[in-house]
Amino acid sequence: MSVLLSVEQLTKRFDEELAVDNIGFEIGEGRCVALLGPNGAGKTTTIRMLTGLLQPTSGTIQFSGMKQGQDRREWIGYLPQTPAFYGWMTGREFLVYAGRLCGLSAKEAASRSNELLERVGIASAGKRKIGGYSGGMKQRLGLAQALIHRPRLLVLDEPVSALDPIGRREVMAMIGELKNETTVLFSTHVLHDAEELCDDILIMRRGQLSLAGSLATLREENREPVLSLEIEEDDHSRQWLAGWINKLPNGILATSETRGSVRLIAQDLETARRAVLKELTKSEVSLSKLEIGHSTLEDLFLKVVTAP
Amino acid sequence: MTKWLILFRKEWLEMIRSYKIVWLPISFIVLGASQPIATYFMPDILSSAGNMPEGAIISLPTPKPFEVLASSLQQFGVIGLLLIALSNMSALSLERSSGTAAMILVKPVSFVSFVTAKWAAILSLSMVSFLFGYSAAWYYTIALFDSVRWLEVLLSAMLFALWLGFVGTLALMFSSLIRSAAAAAFSALATAALLSIVSSTLPFKQVWNPGRLPTLAAGSLDTAQHINNSSLSVWLTAIVTAVAIAIALVIATGSMRSRPSDV
Numbered sequence A: 001m002s003v004l005l006s007v008e009q010l011t012k013r014f015d016e017e018l019a020v021d022n023i024g025f026e027i028g029e030g031r032c033v034a035l036l037g038p039n040g041a042g043k044t045t046t047i048r049m050l051t052g053l054l055q056p057t058s059g060t061i062q063f064s065g066m067k068q069g070q071d072r073r074e075w076i077g078y079l080p081q082t083p084a085f086y087g088w089m090t091g092r093e094f095l096v097y098a099g100r101l102c103g104l105s106a107k108e109a110a111s112r113s114n115e116l117l118e119r120v121g122i123a124s125a126g127k128r129k130i131g132g133y134s135g136g137m138k139q140r141l142g143l144a145q146a147l148i149h150r151p152r153l154l155v156l157d158e159p160v161s162a163l164d165p166i167g168r169r170e171v172m173a174m175i176g177e178l179k180n181e182t183t184v185l186f187s188t189h190v191l192h193d194a195e196e197l198c199d200d201i202l203i204m205r206r207g208q209l210s211l212a213g214s215l216a217t218l219r220e221e222n223r224e225p226v227l228s229l230e231i232e233e234d235d236h237s238r239q240w241l242a243g244w245i246n247k248l249p250n251g252i253l254a255t256s257e258t259r260g261s262v263r264l265i266a267q268d269l270e271t272a273r274r275a276v277l278k279e280l281t282k283s284e285v286s287l288s289k290l291e292i293g294h295s296t297l298e299d300l301f302l303k304v305v306t307a308p
Numbered sequence B: 001m002t003k004w005l006i007l008f009r010k011e012w013l014e015m016i017r018s019y020k021i022v023w024l025p026i027s028f029i030v031l032g033a034s035q036p037i038a039t040y041f042m043p044d045i046l047s048s049a050g051n052m053p054e055g056a057i058i059s060l061p062t063p064k065p066f067e068v069l070a071s072s073l074q075q076f077g078v079i080g081l082l083l084i085a086l087s088n089m090s091a092l093s094l095e096r097s098s099g100t101a102a103m104i105l106v107k108p109v110s111f112v113s114f115v116t117a118k119w120a121a122i123l124s125l126s127m128v129s130f131l132f133g134y135s136a137a138w139y140y141t142i143a144l145f146d147s148v149r150w151l152e153v154l155l156s157a158m159l160f161a162l163w164l165g166f167v168g169t170l171a172l173m174f175s176s177l178i179r180s181a182a183a184a185a186f187s188a189l190a191t192a193a194l195l196s197i198v199s200s201t202l203p204f205k206q207v208w209n210p211g212r213l214p215t216l217a218a219g220s221l222d223t224a225q226h227i228n229n230s231s232l233s234v235w236l237t238a239i240v241t242a243v244a245i246a247i248a249l250v251i252a253t254g255s256m257r258s259r260p261s262d263v
């Protein structure tokens, strides 16, 4: 795997606050990387430094294979968290404008714009003023303008947060296609999306990089059997659950717990399964769901960001 | 260079779509025409005001044509300056705060082009508007009073246009430094006012002061007076102003480079 981007000791301090604290990572050519972290972790700040919109307090950002003095922005396509446009332009005009500013010829920019409007699903609105677009349409137009010059690195800051469930699925499918064409870095709060799409993950927490690596390795390393248990809403079952959680057998640990369900992490799956099933029959609990599987990215995320 | 033209074209398109291309020239034309017309009808206006004692005879000296033009320059120096400052006051701060700067400046566009294309577009419209307005003033002065030689008019127009351009550039520069549009307009106008007050009150000649330009422009209309102004000192003031405009553009570019966007 050849490295496309390397970031070293990147730091950003706002007046009082250390928004990004000495982080370093590499992005491999052709990889799809998810940047995760709770609100205020520093994801947007990191991304804005990569795109050159924010001067780092210290640290370096280096693209491999870039000529001396070449403009880093030529290789980057960027979709901000809330894309903004000139409301008086039409969607198509904005794409052509963006394309020409990236150095495309008038003809190229025009054909590329039509192609991308089609691709992001707003071809019919291409001739309408952007001022009249919905949030989801702006998000799609934002994606199109980020792609206009076929960037080597596509940077997307929460690309699906403004979309309805159908739109979210469509855009995730688009990103799924795009990751075969170029390198992608995207931030998201939807761990399920990250899990489905990306090769590598970066988890940030309070400005620091808490976890980085390929999804497959991290999963393997942190793989634990998980039993997830759901019960009916009757009083007997409720009381049983509340009581049982406090005296769990050895080797079983409750991670998250709601009124009618619990997720259990087990040291040894077989013993845990037997113990749980025995307990369930003995206490005559009305079980509604018992799922046995392995820890997900969400479990890992929660573990990392809630660690003291 | 192509990218500069694309940026420049976008600014013009924006001015067309927002009708700025209509209202700015019209404002200047109204402003320019109103002065000679109002001066011409002043005696009638006064006598019809009705609070004059019966039988009072109003005799105002008829102003010389160049005085009429000079007083219309005074109008441009107040309201015209205000119009220019208002149309520049949010040029850069709005792009930054709305997030459009973040969309454009992540593309391989030079900061110098981004700032100067905007500057050239707004200033070219302002200059054209001023020339229309001043031509209107000249036309009505000839029609209602007497002719003024075109050479003098041209010289005064150029000096005054330079002053307007200087203040417009100041407003653009302040719009990159100050988030609030009103504060940017105020800063530009206050600087302009300060410079011109300094130039007219301090008892020594200030070749370095762009604030002299409006006085020089008005003075150059008066054939009797402009012999006193050595043309060398006029040239020096013009050059100093041009350099100041360039410095203001460098500052605005530097400000955009160090902080391309707020969001």
Ligand SMILES: Nc1ncnc2c1ncn2[C@@H]1O[C@H](COP(=O)(O)OP(=O)(O)OP(=O)(O)O)[C@@H](O)[C@H]1O
Pocket (backbone or CB within 6 Å): A014, A015, A017, A018, A019, A037, A038, A039, A040, A041, A042, A043, A044, A045, A046
């Ligand atoms: N311009 C700024 N001035 C001062 N502080 C800032 C600025 N921008 C961000 N911060 C601070 O830096 C921290 C990180 O913010 P950032 O926007 O990078 O978080 P994020 O991970 O993108 O969060 P979210 O998931 O909510 O988008 C926050 O605590 C924020 O208050």
Ligand SMILES: [Mg+2]
Pocket (backbone or CB within 6 Å): A043, A044, A045, A081, A157
């Ligand atoms: Mg963010």
